[in-house]
Amino acid sequence: MKPSYEKACYNKTGMPQYDGNPLIEALPHILSDVEVVRGIGHMPPKPDAAELQLEPKLRGHGINRLRDVVVPLEIHLELEDGFSQLIRYGYTGRNPFSPETVRYRHPKKSGAERGGFKSSANIMTLIGLSGMGKTTALDSIAKLYPQVIRHSKYGNRIFIETQVVWLKIESPHDGSLGGFCAAFFSSLDNALGIAKYSDSVARRPSISVMLNSIIQLCKAFYIGAIIIDEMQHLKSSHKGNDREKLLNFFVTLSNDAGVPLVYVGTNAMLPLFSGVLRNARRAVGMGEISFDRFSETSPFWEHLVQRLWEYDWTGSGEPLTDELSAKIYDLTQGNTDFLVKLLMLAQRYVITENLPGITTRVLQRVYDNQMRMLHKPIEALRSGDPQQIDDFEDMMPTKDQISKMMNYDLTRRAKRADLKLFLNEPLVIEEPRPKPKSRTVVAVNKPSDAHLPSGADLEEELLSRGWIDEDPVW
Known part of the structure; x- marks a missing residue:
C-alpha cells in the first residue's frame, strides 16, 4: 500500500494548551460545522439523461452508487467534534519537547518508563444498531486528517519524527490477544x-513481547488515536481470559502509552464494560455517541x-409521496442500511420488469421476496416488544440495552446481598413464627398402608390414620 505522508506544516491554534506542541500544530485547523459537512458529505453523480438511456443491465450497475452516498446529519457533527478534541487533547500530555515525554519514550532503566509522565488520553465510545452507518461516519471523519505526518524541523529545532495520527483496527473475531496484535501490526x-512489523508475527513471539512492542511503537510514532471497530466481537469470544486481558491492555494503552482510543460497535458490546468499573469509567471518558x-x-x-430518492435510475421521476414515505419506513423501521437495500432492490425490480416506477406495491413485493432474511429483525423492531428485540441483541436500542444491563446487575446484587432495597421494593419485616410442635411418626405395618385412595382428601386420610396431630401449630 502506498503511504500517504504529508509534510508537517505548523499553524497556531490560539489555544494555550495546544500551541507550542508540533504534534497538534501539524494537524489541520479545527473545522467549523460547515467545513465538516462539506468534508464528510459524499454525493456521487446522479444519473443524467444520457445514463438513463443506457441498457437496463448497465443502469443496474449505476444503482450501486447509492451505497456511496453519505448524507451529513447532526450526529456526524457531534462525532467529528468529539474526535477532534480526543486527538488534540491526547497530544497535550505528549509534547515531544517536554522532559517527561522524552523520559517516557526513552526510558534508561526498567521501571522508569513513565518518569513523571501523565497521560492526557481519553476514550470515546461509538455505539449503535447494526447498519446505522457508524463505521462509514467514522471513516469519513478520520479521513479529514492525514494519517501520517513527516516532521523535520520545528522553528529553530531539528525535529525528525514520523507521526501517525490515527490507526483503525478491527477487533479479532475470536477475541484473542494474538489476533489483536496481528491486526495492529498490519494496520501500522x-x-x-x-x-516490517507484520513480519514479526510470523516469527511467533510471545504475546507479552508483542504487547510490549505495541506500546513502544505507539510511543515511537506518536500515534494520535486508535479506532477499535467491531468491539462486539469480544463479547462473543469463547476465550474469556483473553478478552479480559485485552480490555485491560486497552486501559494500559490509554494510561501508560497515552494513546486515546475510540471504541466502535453495536449495542451488544455494552456488557463488556458492565463488570469492571475502570473499563466502564474509561469507556465513557468523553461520553458515548449513539447511532x-x-x-x-x-x-x-x-x-x-428524500436525498436517496433523488438517485433514480428508473427514469420515472416519481415524486416521494407521504404514502411512499410511510411504506418505506414500515419496511425499514428507520435503519439506514435497510433503507439503502430496499431502494436499490426496488429500482432493479422496476428496471428488470419494465414497470412505470416505484409504488407501495413494488416496495412490498421486493420486501416479501428479496429481503426475507431481514423479516424477523424488522418485525421485532416494528413490534416494539423488548423481548422480541432482545433476540437480536445488536438491534436493541442503546437505552434499552443499558437498562437491561443495569437491571440484570441490580438483580444479581440483590440476590447476593439478600436485600429487596436494591429493587426498590418495600422491605417487609415479618413477625417471628412460633416453633411448631413436633409431629408423631407412626410406623407403617404394611406397604399398602402407604398408598392413598385416588381422589382422597389428603388431610382427612392422614388424620384418620393417625399420621399427624389433629390440631398442629403452624
Missing part, C-alpha cells in the same frame, strides 16, 4: 507503506430518504 504497516434507529417523524430521517 499499511499506514507507513511498509511490510439508534430513526423515528418515522424525525426530520433527519425525512431528509435522508
